[in-house]
Amino acid sequence: MGKVSTAKLKQMKSDGTPIAMITAYDYPSAKLAEEAGADILLVGDSLGNVVLGYDSTIPVTIEDMIYHSRVVARAAARSFIVTDMPFLTYHGSSDAVLRQVARVMQEGHAHSVKMEGGREIAGNVETVVKAGVPVMGHLGLTPQSVHQIGGFKVQGRELAQAQQLIEDAKALEQAGVFAIVLELVTEQLARFVSEQVSVPTIGIGSGRYCDGQVLVYHDVVRYASPYRDKKFVKTYADLESIVRNGISEYVREVKERKFPDESHVFAMNEELVPHLYGTSEK
Numbered sequence: 001m002g003k004v005s006t007a008k009l010k011q012m013k014s015d016g017t018p019i020a021m022i023t024a025y026d027y028p029s030a031k032l033a034e035e036a037g038a039d040i041l042l043v044g045d046s047l048g049n050v051v052l053g054y055d056s057t058i059p060v061t062i063e064d065m066i067y068h069s070r071v072v073a074r075a076a077a078r079s080f081i082v083t084d085m086p087f088l089t090y091h092g093s094s095d096a097v098l099r100q101v102a103r104v105m106q107e108g109h110a111h112s113v114k115m116e117g118g119r120e121i122a123g124n125v126e127t128v129v130k131a132g133v134p135v136m137g138h139l140g141l142t143p144q145s146v147h148q149i150g151g152f153k154v155q156g157r158e159l160a161q162a163q164q165l166i167e168d169a170k171a172l173e174q175a176g177v178f179a180i181v182l183e184l185v186t187e188q189l190a191r192f193v194s195e196q197v198s199v200p201t202i203g204i205g206s207g208r209y210c211d212g213q214v215l216v217y218h219d220v221v222r223y224a225s226p227y228r229d230k231k232f233v234k235t236y237a238d239l240e241s242i243v244r245n246g247i248s249e250y251v252r253e254v255k256e257r258k259f260p261d262e263s264h265v266f267a268m269n270e271e272l273v274p275h276l277y278g279t280s281e282k
Helices: 006-015 027-035 062-073 094-106 119-130 143-149 159-175 187-196 239-255 270-276
Strands: 019-023 040-043 080-084 112-116 135-140 179-183 201-204 212-215
Touching (some): 006 019, 040 062, 040 212, 062 080, 062 094, 094 112, 112 119, 112 143, 119 159, 135 159, 159 187, 179 187
Parallel strands (some): 019 040, 019 212, 040 080, 080 112, 112 135, 135 179, 179 201, 201 212
């Protein structure tokens, strides 16, 4: 399979080929996701929730994103890497935004950046695109604005809200984004938006008719404790139980002196052993 690019993603939409995107935050997860065939690796600021232990994405810094993006980039030979711009790093002046984006691209080795919001950020999106950096948009539930929108709620259930999202999607398309994430949007609205814009839509909790889907790595493989089930997520493996049981077995064997056993040790030449205790003949 050839290397994924923005041109290939656009062609996938045109051909009706679904796009598979998954988050990745470190080398092992990125390597496994690429080997499994993921088209896009999203270095999401969701790392704040699933890796760094925060209760939201807001505390995640530009340094956090650069570090994790750089690590993921070492694993990706084929997949396209999208790195989230963290909270309030793309709402200031054009010069300030370009400096932050440049860091993510140069230091984080990302292929593109993702920004949350619609018409209010379209100007900066256009500036970044004109500077030569691919931008992925993000509409619907925007986690960085969770306090403003009143929590993690499905978007687009009211007509005014739906119309605003449609206008935001068109504004982002006009600004030059190469794709748009639609998060927790009603299926009917996500389908309509997907039909109205020329760029691929990537859904998360937004139904069956987007041009692709994205899930968080830790949700796909259930890697968390405690794990909170989500309606829009399908779990494909249960690492939570496997990892906990494996570590529990290790701890038990250490306590019972069953590990290490003879198969795990390295032996010294028996003729030299007496010298360790000072009992050899001179």
